[in-house]
Amino acid sequence: MIKIKNIYKSFGEKVILKGVNLTVGKGETFLMIGRSGAGKTVLLKNIIGLLTPDIGSVYIDGVDITQLKKKQLEKVRLQFGIVFQHSALFDFLNVGENVGFFLYQYTKLTKKEIREKVKDTLALVGLEGIEDLYPYELSGGMQKRVAIARAVIYKPKIIIYDEPTTGIDPIAVDKIVSLIEDLHHRLSITSLVVTHDLEVGLKLADRLAFLLGGKIIFEGDKKDLDETKDERLKQFLSGSSGGPIKEMEV
Numbered sequence: 742m743i744k745i746k747n748i749y750k751s752f753g754e755k756v757i758l759k760g761v762n763l764t765v766g767k768g769e770t771f772l773m774i775g776r777s778g779a780g781k782t783v784l785l786k787n788i789i790g791l792l793t794p795d796i797g798s799v800y801i802d803g804v805d806i807t808q809l810k811k812k813q814l815e816k817v818r819l820q821f822g823i824v825f826q827h828s829a830l831f832d833f834l835n836v837g838e839n840v841g842f843f844l845y846q847y848t849k850l851t852k853k854e855i856r857e858k859v860k861d862t863l864a865l866v867g868l869e870g871i872e873d874l875y876p877y878e879l880s881g882g883m884q885k886r887v888a889i890a891r892a893v894i895y896k897p898k899i900i901i902y903d904e905p906t907t908g909i910d911p912i913a914v915d916k917i918v919s920l921i922e923d924l925h926h927r928l929s930i931t932s933l934v935v936t937h938d939l940e941v942g943l944k945l946a947d948r949l950a951f952l953l954g955g956k957i958i959f960e961g962d963k964k965d966l967d968e969t970k971d972e973r974l975k976q977f978l979s980g981s982s983g984g985p986i987k988e989m990e991v
């Protein structure tokens with residue numbers, strides 16, 4: 742579903758991605774871990790075509806999106822549901838308008854049809870009847886769920902979660918984790934989860950990759966983690982400040 746081949750990305754002198762390769766299979770939940778500033782979000786933006794790699798290719802369902810024109814790229818982007826780190830709801834729209842946003846924008850459905858779909862999708866994330874509230878009236882965890890509803894309403898093939906549980910309380914975290922699992926099963930969707938919360942990530946994922954120094958230094962099955970001999974991965978997993986990874990190294 743997603744195949745990244747040898748991508749490089751720099752901002753000015755700063756090289757963030759230095760030859761990243763990655764494959765995410767159809768229907769898989771894939772976890773990307775790495776320190777803050779490692780380039781996880783930059784990598785995601787390359788995958789959804791918000792950034793173009795300096796070198797390398799990004800294949801989505803067999804199509805190299807780095808070669809597409811703007812219009813074609815917009816079409817491919819509609820295959821993605823994206824939940825950003827900061828829920829990024831529109832403050833000036835109510836929940837119903839936020840969740841229905843892409844349907845109002847990109848389809849010819851009537852208002853009534855969209856309202857119906859919004860209602861169903863809010864029920865899917867456990868938030869019935871809050872259409873008329875505004876984002877500032879919701880807790881952080883609820884905002885995340887609204888953002889998830891907005892992302893899944895148009896039935897994307899791939900859903901991308903960037904730090905879905907960062908900055909919300911533990912009970913809300915648990916709710917989000919269950920919701921992601923539930924959606925995965927119900928919609929049989931391909932999911933890519935980026936987080937530095939290992940507990941959350943490992944609960945959700947089948948396979949994972951560890952981004953360090955601009956490269957994927959581990960890619961494998963969750964169950965391979967216990968046997969890893971890579972000292973850098975072991976250090977990250979144990980959350981220890983002592984080890985081969987230096988304080989400034991991301």
Ligand SMILES: Nc1ncnc2c1ncn2[C@@H]1O[C@H](COP(=O)(O)OP(=O)(O)O)[C@@H](O)[C@H]1O
Nearest residue numbers: 752753757775776777778779780781782783784
């Ligand atoms: N548009 C940009 N312009 C310049 N630097 C950027 C830009 N986006 C990200 N960076 C830099 O790239 C590095 C990786 O950022 P990011 O992908 O957000 O890390 P994280 O792994 O925490 O998601 C950081 O040093 C950040 O400052």
Ligand SMILES: [Mg+2]
Nearest residue numbers: 781782826903
């Ligand atoms: Mg990030």
